[in-house]
Amino acid sequence: MNPDFDLYQLSEEHEYLRQSVRELCEDKIEPHAADVDENSRFPQEARDELTKAGFQAVHIPEQYDGAGADSIAACIVIEEVARVCMSSSLIPAVNKLGSMPIILSGSEELKQKVLPSIASGESMISYGLSEREAGSDAAAMKTRAVRDGDTYVLNGTKAWITNSGHSDWYTVMASTDPEKRANGISAFVVHKDDEGFEVGAKEKKMGIKGSPTCELHFTNCVIPADRMIGEEDTGFKTALKTLDHTRPTIGIQAVGVAQGALDVAVSYIKDRKQFRSAISDFQGVQWMVADMAMKIEAARQMCYIAAARAERGEPNLGFISSAAKCLASDTAMEVTTNAVQLLGGAGYTRDFPVERMMRDAKITQIYEGTNQIQRVVMARSILGR
Ligand code: COS
Helix, strand or coil, X not given: CCCCCCCCCCCHHHHHHHHHHHHHHHHHHHHHHHHHHHCCCCCHHHHHHHHHHCCCCCCCCHHHCCCCCCHHHHHHHHHHHHHHCHHHHHHHHHHHHHHHHHHHHCCHHHHHHHHHHHHHCCCCEEEECCECCECCCHHHCCCEEEEECCEEEEEEEEEEEECCCCCCEEEEEEECCHHHHHHHEEEEEEECCCCCEEEEEECCCCCCCCCCEEEEEEEEEEEEHHHEECCCCCHHHHHHHHHHHHHHHHHHHHHHHHHHHHHHHHHHHHHCEECCEEHXXXXXXXXXXXXXXXXXXXXXXXXXXXXXXXXXXXXXXXHHXXXXXXXXXXXXXXXXXXXXXXXXXXXXXXXXXXXXXXXXXXXXXXXXXXXXXXXHHHHHHHHCC
16 A cells, blocks of 8 residues: 555645635634624625635636636635635635636636736625526526627626625626527626616525625616627526536535534533533434534535536536535535534524524525526436436
8 A cells, every 4th residue: 555645635735725724714704703694794804814815716727816726725715714604605605606607718808807806805706697587597587788889788687696795896697699598698797887787785684694695787787898708699508617616616615514513513512411411422412413424524525526527627517516516505404403403492592603504504505506406407417318
């Protein structure tokens, strides 16, 4: 056996990165997590600290002034931030989601225009696909983009857009040829100062309360034609290809919050005494934490594999990226619910973070495609449809 053989393990750099991000999260982000949730306020401290340390968008390639970190490194950052504050983890996660369409399909000029400001942390970028009547059926979108000389004019409304109002840039999918449905959709980059663009009211949500979710309104919004990402009518494919790369990041975010809840529960059950012994001495409790840890680890490995396969540019990523997101988010919901159970009455109060984690975990089963849609994608891949 060769002890130097790195068979199926993360690199030392990845582990070193995890340690650095964890320290920063515990020192600078976790102390604000409860207040961010309680007051539904943007985690500005997290944005500042992540930016200072260069962790707000590690995936931006070096040629656009980024760190050029691989997809597993990007996962580790999101996982560790989510372990202490889900709302804050949406800063690196949505920076990746919003910029992947440009990285995958944008022109060199567009990349040069947008990506360096994300890399430096000066700007954030959001992703606008969903509409009120086009959620799971994303191709049913009504937002229109009509060519007018060397501009496009956008009209319509996008819904549930994460980090809206705090982002400077928005990747927006709009129909350029409604007859062609999915194959008549184009992707654009919109700037917050573009004429005719407006961010709507903030949604009142169950969880991830620190991450603003708003509508985007386009009223004769004029943008230069060179802000289109790739060719006309290719935007839906770019949007789905993007999700192949980013669903593993939602999976790992779910792993992070689940791990955070397990860590709180483990420390609590070792301390909590009932029937004259720590409740961690009871086998029923031990089996609960064993199951929680087992499922978290399975989900974590699947997310890293999905992320690595996306990074390698493998084809047919639909199955693995949907499976990773689905397994991890179902795990997070189960684990955070059980963490509340292990803390009993205390877990149901805001004296402990597990009730927040349980509320925050729920969204991972919904956004970037509901877990029902993930199963559609998996089934299509298995059945070859
Ligand atoms: N990458 C690139 N292209 C893809 C793709 C992928 N992963 N998956 C499908 N496509 C292509 C298809 O090949 C098809 O192109 P052709 O007509 O040239 O063959 C086109 O995209 C449309 O695909 P399809 O017909 O499968 O589209 P549907 O309308 O049936 O939708 C689902 C497919 C349901 C999978 C898609 O709408 C979806 O993922 N919905 C959920 C959206 C979502 O995640 N929303 C959350 C918003 S982000 S927070």
